[in-house]
Amino acid sequence: MDKRVILAVAGSGKTSYIIDSLRSSNRSLVVTYTENNYKNLHNRIVVEYGCIPKRIRLYTYFSFLFSFCVRPFLADELGIRGINWDEPSIYTRRIKRTENRYYLNKRQRLYYNRMAGLLQIKGVVPDIKRRLSKYFDSFFVDEAQDFAGHDYNFLCALTPADVYTVLLGDFWQHTYDTSRDGNVNKNLHKDLDSYKCKLKNQGYEVDVKSLCKSYRCSPTVCDFVSQKIGIDIESHCDVETRFEYVDSAERADQLFHQTDIIKLFYQSHHKFHCFSDNWGASKGVDSYGSVCVVLNKKTDDHYKKDRLASLAPKTRNKLYVACTRSRGDLYFVPEKYYLKYKL
Amino acid sequence: MNKFVTKLKLHNFRRFCHFSVDFNNKMNLLIGDNESGKSSILQALDLVVSGSRSKVETLGLESLMNTDIISEYLAGSKAFKDLPVMWVEVYLNEQNNPDLNGKNHSDGIDCCDGLKLLCEPMDEYGIEIADILKEAEPNFPFEYYAIKFRTFCGESYTGYRRFMKHLLLDGSQINNEYAMRGYVKKMYRANVDDRETNKHQNEYRKHKSQFRDNVLSHLNDRLDSYKFSVATNKKSNLEADLMITEDDISIENKGKGRQCFIKTEFALQKNSMGNPLDVLLLEEPENHLSHTNMKKLVSMIAGAEDKQLIVATHNSLICTRLDLSKAIMLNSSGDKPATLDGVPKDTAGFFVKAPDNNILEFILSEKVILVEGDAEYILMEVLYEKVARNQLDGADVHVISVGGTSFKRYLDLSKLLNIKTAVIRDNDGDFQKNCVDNYKDYISEYVKIFFENDNNLKTFEVCMYEKNKAVCDDQFTTGHIKLQPQDYMLKNKAEAALRLLENKSDELTAPEYIRNAIKWISV
Secondary structure (H helix, E strand, C coil), X not given: CCEEEEECCCCXXXXXXXXXXXXXXXXXXXXXXXXXXXXXXXXXXXXHHCCCCCXXXXXXXXXXXXXXXXXXXXXXXXXXXXXXXXXXCHHHHHCCCCCHHHCECCCCEEEHHHHHHHHHHCCCHHHHHHHHHHHCCEEEECCHHHCCHXXXXXXXXXXXXXXXXXXXXXXXXXXXXXXXXXXXXXXXXXXXXXXXXXXXXXXXXXXXXXXXXXXXXXXXXXXXXXXXXXXXXXXXXXCCCCEEECCCHHHHHHHHHCCCCEEEECCCHHHECCCEEECHXXXXXXXXXXXXXXXXXXXXXXXXXXXXXXXXXXXXXXXXXXXXXXXXXXXXXXXXXXXXXXX | CCCCEEEEEEEEECCEEEEEEECCCCEEEEECCCCCCHHHHHHHHHHXXXXXXXXXXXXXXXXXXXXXXXXHHHHCCCCHHHCCCEEEEEEECCCCCHHHEECCXXXXXXXXXXXXXXXXXXXXXXXXXXXXXXXXXXXCCHHHEEEXXXXXXXXXXXXXXXXXXXXXXXXXXXXXXXXXXXXXXXXXXXXXXHHHHHXXXXXXXXXXXHHHHHCHXXXXXXXXCCCCCCCCCCCCCHHXXXXXXXXXXXXXXXXXXXXXXXXXXXXXXCECCECCCCEEEEECCCCCCCHHHHXXXXXXXXXXXXXXXXXXXXXXXXXXXXXXXHEEECCCCCCCCEECCCCCHHHHHHHHHCCCCCHHHHHCCCEEEEECCHHHHHHHHHHHHHHHCCCCCCCXXXXXXXXXXXXXXXXXXXXXXXXXXXXXXXCCCCHHHHHXXXXXXXXXXXXXXXXXXXXXXXXXXXXXXXXXXXXXXXXCCCCCCCCCHHHHHHHXXXXXXXXXXXXXXXXXXXXXXXXXXXXXXXX
């Protein structure tokens, strides 16, 4: 059956696409990675149906992995007590992959980043496929770009023949990895072409057309992102908004106190007493109006030299996420103006 | 879709160390002696499906865990790793719910839907447990056991997740106030959906505050700083105040028999939304019921559709009328109970229609003497004592009068359950045809037919007369008896037998074939 990857841009309606697909398909499984997006999808489904209908199951990735894939088959056999969210110690890499110790710590908790690997080594992937096709007709994975390490391999192996499968993701919004483990899939996100190629080799049809235009962002924001950050994005709208680089303390203060404009910081936003979040954490949020992106020193330098495109990939992607949160205007404020507010 | 329990497995639960019993989706009859574990099975099902930790705690692990296992453990190594665990697994039919499905059960290999109650020692108290075990007096660390409810998927659950709607109705608890409240609550929950419940509770609370504002206000206006109000809390809320009425009379105020009847009937009823209950567990429904009411109850239970019934009973009538082939017997000490599902259909049908009988006594026995009628039955005890020099009861031999020659129906059961059965019957003038050829398919090491070889000695009375001429002549020539003694005996079989038993029991001699039967059965 159909097995597709839709590469989308920010604000192009991934969630709406999923909600629309849910309407026409019968029993559906939706898996997403971040808590933000989970809440987002949850709310949209509740708005649509008044509740979460029995035929639709929504999971965050790790609850799907643990409660749908690992536990039904291995809980008793391995005496699993839960998940260990800490990185396993380096020495554990020397343990043979066939030994349970590689996956479980001394308190019988599974290392979160090795759960997917465990499923493959224990040979339960066929069981999970059967389970998927027993209970579901379609399978949607949102935020697919974040799947890395063992999780990417697991996801690719996990597409039962009789379940309609769609992975949705924005390659450039790859700001987190679901998990990492040594060198497993280390270079997966190095560049877009090889990423697409890899998916094609896994048997996916790669769709870059369906969701290439943003509903959320104005042509102004889209042009800025395409030209300055170097990430292609088009807009569905034709109303221009404003881009402003703030270069005075007065204007910066004014924006700081404006409660309807979110201030997005590179990190540690909680140290500033205003309506704020971090660049990366704002992923999946669709409720902001205009956005004020606070530039740390390094990014500010890059901006001034018009070299945002050559920022470290992670930073660049996060900046892309932050900019594309905007439904209206986009402001850039150097962090120096806000240091006085820092707690 | 009909939800039902396909299998129950018990491990160290009550009297069962390892035990497994299969159920069908409709009628299941648990039969067995006192203490055979009928109630334990219903209780185990109730505990697991309820998912209520407090229910388990109220009963106490001490009463739930197998006592032999505990004594054995305390007499042995007393190592932490050997501490016994207790579990109950309830296997369900296909529920189309991934939360119930998985391999976390003792059958292991296949994915099944089901629920499990698990009681095991908590690792984190290893030191405390070791201290307790070190004590000189044997002391078991029940308090350090965790009570866990898990689906076969490995997920924890509580009573709020209603995977299945069930009710346990215990006939012996009929006058218990707590049981009554439990019943009302269960039936209420079964008949409403969750949204409705919340709505009802919300409205009820609202009405209480309206009562306070509109009615109590007159009183409160007269008061100063302290006012009266109506309680709404855990003890006084809708579910605590609900009752069930019939013709505006609370069923609590009805007689025990009627209450039993109403409760069962209500639990069996469908409503417009469908089936309120998936599984009904009935414990000794015969309690408090008159014979007529019991018959009514039986036809009601037999007519229940789309519902699984698991009935524990002592009563032959209930058992036979509800289809003997659905019976599960609990007197054996094995891991699996014997079932009667191999009973031929016509035989099960025969017992449904046959006169009331002692069928339970028969199937729960190990040794049985089957006789044709009342006369043989009356005299069998004394003849047995004479031949075997032992009491019938002491030897655990049961005598059953089948009232005719329908022995084969009983022999079908003997065959299935390996009950040692001696059939004593008249040759009716042709022993070869009536007593040999007739039963050739039934003869085995467990079944033997005993009869008189002389075709002239057609019946029991004739044989008895032959063997005890003097006694019979003495008894049956007196007074108003005008018939020949033997003819009198044949015309008044039971009467004559009774007179022999009362007056001459010491002097009676058993005919040869009966002697043989007694010798064979008492070995």
